[in-house]
Amino acid sequence: MSVNILLFKITLLFYSVATVLYLVDVVRRKEKAGKTGKAARWILIGGFALHCATLLARYLEAGYTPVANLHESLSFFAWTLVGIFLLFDIRYRMTVLGAFSCPLAVILMLVGSTASNTVKELNPALDSWWFPVHVTLAFLGNAVFTVAFVAGVMYLLQERMLKSKKFSALYYRLPSLDVLDSINYKCLSFGFPLMTMGIISGAVWANSAWGGYWRWDPKETWALITWFLYAALLHGRLTVGWRGRRAAIFAILGFLCLLFTFLGVNLLLSDLHSFKAMEGP
Amino acid sequence: MMNIIVVGLSHKTAPVEIRERVAFSPTDMGRPLHEMRALPAVVEAIIVSTCNRVELYAGSHDAEACVGQLKAFLAAYHGITPELLEEHLYDYQGEEAIRHVFRVASSLDSMVIGEPQILGQIKTAYGYATEHKTVGSVLNRFLHKAFSVAKRVRTETDIASNAVSVSFAAVELARKIFGSLDGKKVMLIGAGEMCELAARHFLNNGAASVMVTNRTLERAVKLAEEFQGQAVPFEEFPQHLHQVDIVLTSTGAPNFILGQEKMEEVIRQRKNKPMFLIDIAVPRDIDPKVNKIDNIYLYDVDDLQGVVQANLKERQKEAKKAEVIIDQEIGQFSRWLENRDVVPTIVALRKKFEDIRQGELSKTFSNLKDLGPKERQAIEALTAAIVNKMLHPPTSVLKRNQETASGSDYVDAVRTLFDLEIAPEEDDSEIS
Numbered sequence: 001m002s003v004n005i006l007l008f009k010i011t012l013l014f015y016s017v018a019t020v021l022y023l024v025d026v027v028r029r030k031e032k033a034g035k036t037g038k039a040a041r042w043i044l045i046g047g048f049a050l051h052c053a054t055l056l057a058r059y060l061e062a063g064y065t066p067v068a069n070l071h072e073s074l075s076f077f078a079w080t081l082v083g084i085f086l087l088f089d090i091r092y093r094m095t096v097l098g099a100f101s102c103p104l105a106v107i108l109m110l111v112g113s114t115a116s117n118t119v120k121e122l123n124p125a126l127d128s129w130w131f132p133v134h135v136t137l138a139f140l141g142n143a144v145f146t147v148a149f150v151a152g153v154m155y156l157l158q159e160r161m162l163k164s165k166k167f168s169a170l171y172y173r174l175p176s177l178d179v180l181d182s183i184n185y186k187c188l189s190f191g192f193p194l195m196t197m198g199i200i201s202g203a204v205w206a207n208s209a210w211g212g213y214w215r216w217d218p219k220e221t222w223a224l225i226t227w228f229l230y231a232a233l234l235h236g237r238l239t240v241g242w243r244g245r246r247a248a249i250f251a252i253l254g255f256l257c258l259l260f261t262f263l264g265v266n267l268l269l270s271d272l273h274s275f276k277a278m279e280g281p
Numbered sequence: 282m283m284n285i286i287v288v289g290l291s292h293k294t295a296p297v298e299i300r301e302r303v304a305f306s307p308t309d310m311g312r313p314l315h316e317m318r319a320l321p322a323v324v325e326a327i328i329v330s331t332c333n334r335v336e337l338y339a340g341s342h343d344a345e346a347c348v349g350q351l352k353a354f355l356a357a358y359h360g361i362t363p364e365l366l367e368e369h370l371y372d373y374q375g376e377e378a379i380r381h382v383f384r385v386a387s388s389l390d391s392m393v394i395g396e397p398q399i400l401g402q403i404k405t406a407y408g409y410a411t412e413h414k415t416v417g418s419v420l421n422r423f424l425h426k427a428f429s430v431a432k433r434v435r436t437e438t439d440i441a442s443n444a445v446s447v448s449f450a451a452v453e454l455a456r457k458i459f460g461s462l463d464g465k466k467v468m469l470i471g472a473g474e475m476c477e478l479a480a481r482h483f484l485n486n487g488a489a490s491v492m493v494t495n496r497t498l499e500r501a502v503k504l505a506e507e508f509q510g511q512a513v514p515f516e517e518f519p520q521h522l523h524q525v526d527i528v529l530t531s532t533g534a535p536n537f538i539l540g541q542e543k544m545e546e547v548i549r550q551r552k553n554k555p556m557f558l559i560d561i562a563v564p565r566d567i568d569p570k571v572n573k574i575d576n577i578y579l580y581d582v583d584d585l586q587g588v589v590q591a592n593l594k595e596r597q598k599e600a601k602k603a604e605v606i607i608d609q610e611i612g613q614f615s616r617w618l619e620n621r622d623v624v625p626t627i628v629a630l631r632k633k634f635e636d637i638r639q640g641e642l643s644k645t646f647s648n649l650k651d652l653g654p655k656e657r658q659a660i661e662a663l664t665a666a667i668v669n670k671m672l673h674p675p676t677s678v679l680k681r682n683q684e685t686a687s688g689s690d691y692v693d694a695v696r697t698l699f700d701l702e703i704a705p706e707e708d709d710s711e712i713s
Binding site for chain 1: 443457458459460553572575578580587595
């Protein structure tokens with residue numbers, strides 16, 4: 001087993017332990033984080049550091065930014081997701097956000113660990129500095145929108161309880177609607193520029209690799225659909241005063257589109273962005 | 282050995298007519314404390330008297346006699362026939378007494394579980410007792426332990442974290458909607474005690490201003506002055522609705538004064554900024570359909586009562602966790618109590634000296650190998666006699682003072698001087 005795979009497995013272990021601790025803390029306490037919540041945060045930070053090492057080891061072994069097959073992409077996605085969550089955690093200190101986000105990272109890693117993890121040659125046409133720039137921007141945008149999705153789900157749950165006046169145990173543990181809505185807005189104002197730059201950098205790279213900015217391949221089309229969805233939400237928020245439930249629903253729809261753009265297109269529709277096309281001859 | 286005794290009654294065992302007759306006046310705690318302390322079986326005394334409970338805590342060497350004397354004292358002091366009182370009184374001793382006081386201090390025995398006043402009331406009662414010097418080292422330590430247990434329950438469980446009154450429940454709901462209440466504007470439509478109380482809670486929790494409206498303008502002006510807010514004529518209040526985040530209504534109107542259409546218009550004017558409407562009026566002031574509008578949350582009196590019920594249920598769940606904490610602490614405290622008894626202290630003291638004697642003997646014997654059995658026997662007897670003679674005075678002082686108030690001081694002194702135990706952890710030494 002090569003170093004990066006070993007590190008990957010240890011990282012997955014750390015993330016799983018952090019997830020369990022986050023869930024335990026949320027079940028046991030309300031709102032304010034207890035000792036378990038703090039332990040969860042530190043273990044997650046440790047896992048993130050290990051994940052950085054994993055990616056570095058993989059980079060050194062493969063010789064390219066490790067986002068060229070399903071295993072690598074899922075790992076990279078989980079890495080950006082945990083990183084973005086930790087950034088949000090500095091501001092919001094919410095155990096319950098961790099309890100909702102970390103399981104997603106663990107799922108990504110688990111699926112990633114079942115995918116083939118052999119290092120293959122990168123298609124020489126794609127070997128350019130635009131590669132790391134494009135994928136990093138795209139995945140950071142994905143991660144920020146994932147947090148928006150998580151906040152959206154929490155918003156809908158909390159709003160449902162406040163409207164119906166039937167309170168489950170979750171009511172006491174979820175933050176206020178205002179906080180969840182402000183997370184939605186923050187994610188949008190960071191995620192949208194990241195996604196936009198991801199698409200632009202992709203176009204520039206496509207021009208240098210394939211000699212054309214835009215080819216309407218399924219990935220590009222779906223990315224554009226997703227982009228329009230988020231653009232509509234941002235516009236609605238800024239001008240008409242969309243917020244709350246509608247913004248949460250949009251964040252959830254946007255995330256589903258995003259997921260399809262990321263996974264569905266690569267796995268179901270073969271095209272220039274498929275992992276097959278990334279391999280060398 | 283020293284035992285802890287509790288005799289008393291509470292809202293669970295006695296109606297208010299009885300409770301008010303046995304309550305002690307806070308202005309004159311010296312006399313009852315000294316009288317209680319003077320009872321033959323009582324060594325240390327504390328009296329807790331609140332509107333929901335009257336309890337006597339005593340340290341005693343004769344539990345059975347003490348219980349009887351305390352009951353008689355309570356009846357006699359207040360001039361009530363003991364038979365009348367008897368059916369309302371409970372009494373606990375030993376671990377049960379410890380558990381009871383820990384539960385009371387942690388607010389598990391309160392009418393509203395988790396209410397914070399009781400701990401302060403017990404601290405006050407303890408203060409009177411120390412002031413009048415009716416507590417000794419046992420009740421001293423016991424009460425400090427009870428305070429630390431209560432503190433632990435409060436920090437480790439969520440027993441007191443959700444509102445159990447309608448007006449506070451409204452504030453908590455507002456927090457779940459708005460996050461912080463800082464800068465939020467409140468409108469008060471109509472007057473009513475509960476409404477005004479809720480408005481005051483909102484102001485105390487950060488709300489910026491209150492707008493008051495009433496069918497009689499003078500009334501509105503008067504209330505507005507009280508809240509340092511703004512009075513609005515009743516006919517004009519709908520025009521101001523879009524400026525406020527929280528609306529409290531309790532008018533005597535027979536029909537709805539706010540309907541779905543009006544509120545849809547208001548929320549549009551507010552660009553969907555959320556609103557929290559609290560309708561305390563019966564019959565209701567706001568059409569319940571308003572709750573269907575996005576970003577508006579409408580609660581009537583029954584809804585708020587429902588929240589309070591849910592919170593009470595949460596508290597009961599938390600109380601179970603608190604019982605576990607108390608179980609742990611009882612074990613710790615009763616071990617301390619047993620250890621500080623005279624007999625185990627004498628045993629420990631003797632063992633300590635005997636260990637030293639044996640240690641020194643074996644050292645000497647191994648150095649002087651040519652000693653015959655006779656000499657050995659003589660040295661054994663000599664050292665045993667020295668130890669016995671030296672231990673005789675402290676032992677008899679301990680025994681003689683066993684039943685007196687200062688007895689526990691001697692036990693403490695002997696245990697400290699001869700290093701008979703590791704000092705129990707001092708986490709509970711501070712009173713906050």
